[in-house]
Amino acid sequence: xxxxxxxxxxxxxxxxKVPVIEVLVAExxxxxxxxxxxxxxxxxxxxxxxxxxxxxxxxxxVSEGDEVSEGDVIGIVEVEGDESGEDSESEExxxxxxxxxxxxxxxxxxxxxxxxxxxxxxTGNRKPExxxxxxxxxxESSTKESEAKKTAxxxxxxxxxxxFTEMGSDPSSIPHASPAVRKLARELGVELSDVxxxxxxxxxxxxxxxxxxxxxxxxxxxxxxxGVGLDIAEWPRVDFSKFGEIEEQxxxxxxxxxxxxxxxxxxxxxxxxxxxxxxxxxxxxxRKAAKPEAEEAGxxxxxxxxxxxxxxxxxxxxxxxxxxxxxxxxxxxYKKYFHVGxxxxxxxxxxxxxxxxxDSKSLLELAKDLTELSGKARDGKxxxxxxxGGCMTISSLGGIGGTAFTPIINxxxxxxxxxxxxxxxxxxxxxxxxxxxxxxxxxxxxHRVIDGAAAARFTQYLAHVLGDVRRLxx
Numbered sequence: 001x002x003x004x005x006x007x008x009x010x011x012x013x014x015x016x017k018v019p020v021i022e023v024l025v026a027e028x029x030x031x032x033x034x035x036x037x038x039x040x041x042x043x044x045x046x047x048x049x050x051x052x053x054x055x056x057x058x059x060x061x062v063s064e065g066d067e068v069s070e071g072d073v074i075g076i077v078e079v080e081g082d083e084s085g086e087d088s089e090s091e092e093x094x095x096x097x098x099x100x101x102x103x104x105x106x107x108x109x110x111x112x113x114x115x116x117x118x119x120x121x122x123t124g125n126r127k128p129e130x131x132x133x134x135x136x137x138x139x140e141s142s143t144k145e146s147e148a149k150k151t152a153x154x155x156x157x158x159x160x161x162x163x164f165t166e167m168g169s170d171p172s173s174i175p176h177a178s179p180a181v182r183k184l185a186r187e188l189g190v191e192l193s194d195v196x197x198x199x200x201x202x203x204x205x206x207x208x209x210x211x212x213x214x215x216x217x218x219x220x221x222x223x224x225x226x227g228v229g230l231d232i233a234e235w236p237r238v239d240f241s242k243f244g245e246i247e248e249q250x251x252x253x254x255x256x257x258x259x260x261x262x263x264x265x266x267x268x269x270x271x272x273x274x275x276x277x278x279x280x281x282x283x284x285x286x287r288k289a290a291k292p293e294a295e296e297a298g299x300x301x302x303x304x305x306x307x308x309x310x311x312x313x314x315x316x317x318x319x320x321x322x323x324x325x326x327x328x329x330x331x332x333x334y335k336k337y338f339h340v341g342x343x344x345x346x347x348x349x350x351x352x353x354x355x356x357x358x359d360s361k362s363l364l365e366l367a368k369d370l371t372e373l374s375g376k377a378r379d380g381k382x383x384x385x386x387x388x389g390g391c392m393t394i395s396s397l398g399g400i401g402g403t404a405f406t407p408i409i410n411x412x413x414x415x416x417x418x419x420x421x422x423x424x425x426x427x428x429x430x431x432x433x434x435x436x437x438x439x440x441x442x443x444x445x446x447h448r449v450i451d452g453a454a455a456a457r458f459t460q461y462l463a464h465v466l467g468d469v470r471r472l473x474x
Contacts, residue, residue, distance in 0.1 A: 002080050005053045007037065009072045012047070017067040021203070022178055024048070025075075027060045037074055038062060039178040041203065048179050055079040177204040188213055193234055202237060254349035265411045270447040273406045273418075276459035278466040280306075280422060281437045286469055290363075299367040303422070303439075304342065304396055308366050309472045310465045311392055311417060312338045312359045318458050320450060322391050324412040332449065341390035341410060342370060344377040351377040352410060354390040398422060398439070407444050414449045417462075418442035439466065 012018060022039035025031060036048035037057075051057075059076040062068060175192035177185070181204055185192050188209065195212045197204035240246045251259070280303070287301050294301035315322040315338055323332045338359040341352045353373035358366060376382050395407045396419040407418035420440035426433040441462060445455045465471045 002055075002078050004058065005055070005077050005079050007049075007051050007053070007074045007077055009040075009049060009068050009070050009074060012040065012070050016069045018069070020062050020064055020066045020068060021199070022180065023060070023062070023064050024180065025057055025060070027057055027075075029057045031055065031057055031077065036180070039180065040068065041178070041201075049074060051075075051077060053077045053079050175204060176202050181206050181209060185209055196234065252348040254346070254351060258349060261411075262408055265408050269409050269411060271406065271409060271444050272447045272452065272455070274443045274445065274452070274455040274459050275404050276441045276443070276456075276463055278439045278441055278463035279427070279436050280439045280466050283466055283469050284422070284437055294364065294367060297364050297368065299364065299371050301363065301367050302370070303398060304394065304419075305363050305367045305370060306466065306469060306472070307394055307396070307417070307419060308340050308342070308355065308358055308370070309363065310462050311340055311394060313465050313472060314458055314461050315391060316359070317461060318454065320454065321415050321445075321458060323414055323449060325414070325446075325449065335391055337389075337391070339389045339391050341387075341393035341413075342373070343393060343395040344374050346378045346380070348380065351382060351387070352390065352393055353377050353382055353386045354388065356389065392416065394419065402440075404440050404442050407442060409444055409446055414446040415455075415458075416444050418444065 018040045020038050021041040024036050024038060031037070031051050031054065033052070033054040034050045035054075036050050039048050055077040057075050058078045061073045061075050068074070175195070176197055177192055182192065184206055185195075190209060190213060192204055195204050195208055196202075198208050199205050283306055284303070287303065287306065290301050319334055320332070322335050322338070324335070325331075326333055337357065339354050339356045340358045341354045343350055343352050353376065355361075355366065355369045355373065361369070373382070373386060376386065390410065390413060392413055393407075393410045393416045395416060397405065398419050398421050400421065402420045403423075404420055405418050407416045409416050418441070420442065422437050422439045424435050425438050427436040427438075441459050443455055443459050
């Protein structure tokens, strides 16, 4: 014998029309008492609704995305007769009454037949009538103990029907996830604060958890070449509109691509920056004098052209600056070519085209390449090949201003040269102060490959050749 019972939404405090974010069972499933059926989510917390009966779920009344309130029917469970205490007790009472009536009106022959079926005292087969209730109690007690033991040993305990108002005084400080997802996170050994939720209100789903674990496994252990095992805190989620008027703009495609690379390079490379100055008074005089030749060749002779030549000379004199760490971090790869990257400021963000074989080109040829690549960068027409293969990068802010900065190394390179705005300064020549045009240099280098002494020698050499451009011809 069986009957059907409605499972309803329990007390959820003052909340009304709470969304169903997960359905944990399906029609036809056999469910246990207190087994979770669905997960509800308010704007502050989540909770699972358990079944108040054990049996077969014959009808599911809700689906994901529905909104429910206290008392709404979630599903209908078919409960077996022995699970319903009232039905089984009334049936036993009826049987007892029927047995009593039969005993009073039975014949002597019927009594003898029943006596034979139960056995006689001489054979020892008949048990006293008073022992039957004890045996029944013993069986019932044993069953309850077995069920209690089974429940205690289960590690899949359902979440209790806790009202939302009792979910804590500051639920916004807790990662937003359902109890089922929290249980899965515990089993996988994952801190939910490290996982970014993709669902509404930043809720973490089981799929988010799996993707997080997969990404951590694919990342593998930190390598000496550049891998890191930093446990970076989750970016703060702030509703800035609470403080005043705001306007939100999407990042450009270039910013979306370069952002993660810059973060990787900054946190994985031990940056050190060496600052120096170069006297470019004579270089600037020569550049201005060469202006007609540059215009005749259809290009412009900028200070950056001389910097490219100087960097190439420095890479040749100090070959360690023209290396990269191998992928396993066990060796250095020395390059026999000289390709120089140049950071270009574009409307969409910073781009770094690469001038190839800079060692074999004249100042005018370098000026042409620089003009062409800078134009392609600003027009968004650079190819992938135009930005690959650099040995070292130059980032110049000379046309804007500033005295010094710390440029971020463009991995897998091991150094980057930052250039600020040239400034006229009084310099002591041994007899008197004289005005000299000085150029600030900022060299960031990978301290795993280059030490401070080598970096100081490199910037000194750059200042030396920039101070007398004739040395660039040597």
